[in-house]
Amino acid sequence: MSSLIKKTICVVEDDPDISDLIEYLLADMGFNVTCYATVDAFDRRPAGTVPELLILDIMLPDGSGLDICRRWKADQDSPKIPVLIMSAHSEGKSLAQDVCADDFISKPFDINEFARRVQLSLAS
Amino acid sequence: MRDHFDTRSRGNKDQPATGGQDFKDLVESSPVAFYTCDKNGYLTYFNRAAVRLWSMEPEPGRDLWHSPWKFYYPDGQPMPLDACPMSRTLKEGKSFEGVEITIERSDHTFRNLLVFPQPLFGEENDLIGAHNTLVDITTQKLGDQNQAILTAIVESSDDAIVSKDLNGMITSWNKAAEHIFGYTEAEVRGKHISILIPPALLSEEDTIIGSIRAGQKIDHFQTIRRHKSGKEIPISLTVSPVRDSTGKIIGASKIARDISERLHTEKIAEQSVHRLSVLNAVGKAISEKLDVQAILQQVTDATTQVSGAAFGAFFYNKVDEQGESYMLFTLSGAPREAFEKFGMPRNTAVFDATFSGKGNVRVGNIRKDPRYGHNAPHHGMPKGHLPVVSYLAIPVISASGTVIGGLFFGHPEPDKFTLEHEELVSGIAAQAAIALDNSKLFEEVKALSAKKDEFIALASHELKTPLTSIKGFLQVLDRADREPTDKLFITKALGQVEKLNALVSDLLDVSRVEGGQLRFDKVEFDLKEAVNDIIETLNYTHKTHRILVSQPEDRLVVEADRQRIEQVLVNLLTNAIKYSPKADQVWVELEHSPDTVTVRVRDKGIGLTPEQQKNVFTRFYRAEGTSGIAGLGLGLYLTKEIIDRHGGRISVTSTPGSGSEFSFSLPFTKKINKY
Numbered sequence: 001m002s003s004l005i006k007k008t009i010c011v012v013e014d015d016p017d018i019s020d021l022i023e024y025l026l027a028d029m030g031f032n033v034t035c036y037a038t039v040d041a042f043d044r045r046p047a048g049t050v051p052e053l054l055i056l057d058i059m060l061p062d063g064s065g066l067d068i069c070r071r072w073k074a075d076q077d078s079p080k081i082p083v084l085i086m087s088a089h090s091e092g093k094s095l096a097q098d099v100c101a102d103d104f105i106s107k108p109f110d111i112n113e114f115a116r117r118v119q120l121s122l123a124s
Numbered sequence: 125m126r127d128h129f130d131t132r133s134r135g136n137k138d139q140p141a142t143g144g145q146d147f148k149d150l151v152e153s154s155p156v157a158f159y160t161c162d163k164n165g166y167l168t169y170f171n172r173a174a175v176r177l178w179s180m181e182p183e184p185g186r187d188l189w190h191s192p193w194k195f196y197y198p199d200g201q202p203m204p205l206d207a208c209p210m211s212r213t214l215k216e217g218k219s220f221e222g223v224e225i226t227i228e229r230s231d232h233t234f235r236n237l238l239v240f241p242q243p244l245f246g247e248e249n250d251l252i253g254a255h256n257t258l259v260d261i262t263t264q265k266l267g268d269q270n271q272a273i274l275t276a277i278v279e280s281s282d283d284a285i286v287s288k289d290l291n292g293m294i295t296s297w298n299k300a301a302e303h304i305f306g307y308t309e310a311e312v313r314g315k316h317i318s319i320l321i322p323p324a325l326l327s328e329e330d331t332i333i334g335s336i337r338a339g340q341k342i343d344h345f346q347t348i349r350r351h352k353s354g355k356e357i358p359i360s361l362t363v364s365p366v367r368d369s370t371g372k373i374i375g376a377s378k379i380a381r382d383i384s385e386r387l388h389t390e391k392i393a394e395q396s397v398h399r400l401s402v403l404n405a406v407g408k409a410i411s412e413k414l415d416v417q418a419i420l421q422q423v424t425d426a427t428t429q430v431s432g433a434a435f436g437a438f439f440y441n442k443v444d445e446q447g448e449s450y451m452l453f454t455l456s457g458a459p460r461e462a463f464e465k466f467g468m469p470r471n472t473a474v475f476d477a478t479f480s481g482k483g484n485v486r487v488g489n490i491r492k493d494p495r496y497g498h499n500a501p502h503h504g505m506p507k508g509h510l511p512v513v514s515y516l517a518i519p520v521i522s523a524s525g526t527v528i529g530g531l532f533f534g535h536p537e538p539d540k541f542t543l544e545h546e547e548l549v550s551g552i553a554a555q556a557a558i559a560l561d562n563s564k565l566f567e568e569v570k571a572l573s574a575k576k577d578e579f580i581a582l583a584s585h586e587l588k589t590p591l592t593s594i595k596g597f598l599q600v601l602d603r604a605d606r607e608p609t610d611k612l613f614i615t616k617a618l619g620q621v622e623k624l625n626a627l628v629s630d631l632l633d634v635s636r637v638e639g640g641q642l643r644f645d646k647v648e649f650d651l652k653e654a655v656n657d658i659i660e661t662l663n664y665t666h667k668t669h670r671i672l673v674s675q676p677e678d679r680l681v682v683e684a685d686r687q688r689i690e691q692v693l694v695n696l697l698t699n700a701i702k703y704s705p706k707a708d709q710v711w712v713e714l715e716h717s718p719d720t721v722t723v724r725v726r727d728k729g730i731g732l733t734p735e736q737q738k739n740v741f742t743r744f745y746r747a748e749g750t751s752g753i754a755g756l757g758l759g760l761y762l763t764k765e766i767i768d769r770h771g772g773r774i775s776v777t778s779t780p781g782s783g784s785e786f787s788f789s790l791p792f793t794k795k796i797n798k799y
Contacts, residue, residue: 015592015593017597018592018593020593021597025600088584088585090632090636094643107588107589107591108591108595109595109596110595110599
């Protein structure tokens with residue numbers, strides 16, 4: 001990445017391997033990545049870091065990425081940043097639309113497609 | 125021959141033949157039969173009326189007076205010849221005046237006669253013969269008989285037969301009229317017919333008399349007449365004009381039939397027809413429905429109707445923790461609030477009989493029943509309870525013998541429910557029990573099926589999670605420069621991941637189709653573009669076959685779930701490739717009509733038998749002889765579901781050994797847009 005200040009992307013994904021994969025891919029693309037495995041962990045994230053993009057899994061051990069998205073979009077104080085939802089859920093796309101997510105990618109995904117979606121989301 | 129009539133033969137020479145020839149003619153043409161015979165009975169003279177009576181022409185001097193006849197007494201007993209008045213006249217010289225006899229003639233017809241035989245004496249006062257006058261009274265006798273028969277018929281009829289003159293005055297009155305209307309003949313003869321007519325219907329008589337005067341008969345006119353006691357009776361009237369011998373109308377005969385019995389029978393018949401139709405409707409409804417609430421409501425309504433109850437209810441046999449309440453389920457003829465005020469019906473002595481399976485309870489007045497009124501705090505129906513006096517309760521018992529619940533009926537008047545009602549309701553209750561059993565099974569199956577769908581959804585999600593990381597890491601590996609063998613192996617592994625993913629997706633889709641949860645995200649897109657994209661991908665991933673396409677120049681815009689339609693295309697094309705292992709080409713044709721766009725996928729593969737073609741869209745169906753080819757038998761099932769739910773059609777034509785063609789059509793949502 002040419003930019004000196006790395007953009008931060010926040011990922012909420014409970015599967016450690018997928019989390020690792022995403023972290024690896026995004027880091028490779030030159031982003032700062034912070035990963036959380038639960039809704040609770042995401043909620044208790046340290047204040048200060050403002051992400052440029054949220055990537056949320058739907059099915060989480062203590063809740064749903066959809067709820068995080070809904071809350072984020074409804075909260076006036078939340079930074080206006082894109083939210084990308086990913087899931088192995090077959091109805092994921094329409095569920096993501098219901099909570100006003102900016103994009104959706106279904107699992108399993110093609111890593112090149114994943115990278116493209118991330119870039120697209122950030123560009124919008 | 126008639127010359128034998130000789131007045132002189134009377135042996136009265138002092139008296140000249142009165143009138144001579146004139147007198148002879150008079151006798152000759154008299155309508156009364158007359159003959160003379162000698163003392164031995166040989167005929168000496170007979171007139172024309174006698175010939176008619178004999179129905180033959182005897183030979184004078186040779187035929188005896190009695191020769192063509194047999195004789196009978198008026199009561200039908202045979203009369204010996206010796207006993208005949210004429211025989212006695214000839215033998216005894218006696219004369220007879222108007223003795224009645226019956227003769228049987230040679231043609232076996234009978235005549236009733238009054239005979240007047242007189243002896244003829246000679247100059248020495250010796251008997252020289254006799255003459256006889258025979259008056260034929262057959263017609264009068266017959267008339268008398270007919271009259272007697274008619275009278276007997278009229279008297280023995282169950283219908284009132286009354287005659288009246290044109291002023292409406294009663295002239296005759298039979299036994300049945302006495303019975304039906306209560307008046308004796310003496311009481312009504314000469315009275316006006318209006319004594320039988322209820323005041324409100326008096327104008328009917330004018331209409332009837334009007335018709336009679338006009339010579340018209342009134343047939344089976346149903347009306348009401350009044351009994352002597354004032355009671356009104358439904359009758360059917362037939363009134364005919366009575367004419368005298370000149371044809372003039374002089375009155376009316378009136379036949380009145382008491383139809384109260386018939387009306388009653390008709391009413392019963394009508395009721396049974398109604399009941400049958402209710403039974404039929406309820407039978408149909410409960411065999412078609414699987415929804416418990418709907419079945420019970422139908423059963424409650426129908427049974428309330430056929431039993432004539434003011435209100436009916438079905439209670440489920442459910443006991444709460446205190447061993448008391450029954451859950452109210454459905455009501456008919458009363459609002460739900462009528463019961464809700466009192467909480468649930470309680471486990472009282474009255475209800476217990478039904479719920480413990482002691483059979484039907486039918487009581488004329490439940491308030492007088494020994495089981496009634498023993499339970500605190502109300503000791504009977506609480507204030508404001510529906511006014512139940514007549515009470516009928518039928519348990520609904522399942523095939524396993526358990527009491528599912530009970531049907532309860534009430535009426536505010538006593539003795540409303542009959543054995544027939546009880547049997548009718550029992551019949552419906554038995555049907556309802558079967559329907560409820562089925563519905564319970566159905567509910568259980570539905571619950572199991574829902575659990576299965578839930579499991580498949582969860583399983584597919586769980587399967588896809590490892591697939592995601594496998595695929596991701598393989599792709600990461602694939603990025604780096606590698607030995608060609610490594611590259612090949614990674615590509616192969618990725619291919620298998622895709623296959624596994626597709627199978628998992630299909631499994632999930634099937635469970636969604638079954639659960640009715642397959643959702644479509646419809647957008648407008650160019651089907652031609654979608655087809656070309658898929659072909660491009662498949663040509664890249666399936667190197668064994670070339671996919672050749674022929675298509676029109678027009679854009680083929682449809683409104684559909686693009687991902688699902690792509691799934692259909694991939695299914696059909698990969699099938700075409702998979703099932704034509706010896707071929708190296710697959711064909712796709714796109715065509716359109718004004719309303720639809722059709723995609724045909726053709727291969728020169730192993731093909732399908734007609735039997736296989738019939739089943740190929742069935743879930744889990746795999747054509748025989750395909751065991752070497754991988755698959756779960758879900759692809760075409762899903763393909764058909766997707767096309768069906770887009771309002772399209774899918775079909776297959778195939779020849780075993782030479783290939784198959786699958787084609788599907790989708791409706792256009794927009795006119796074809798030219799580039």
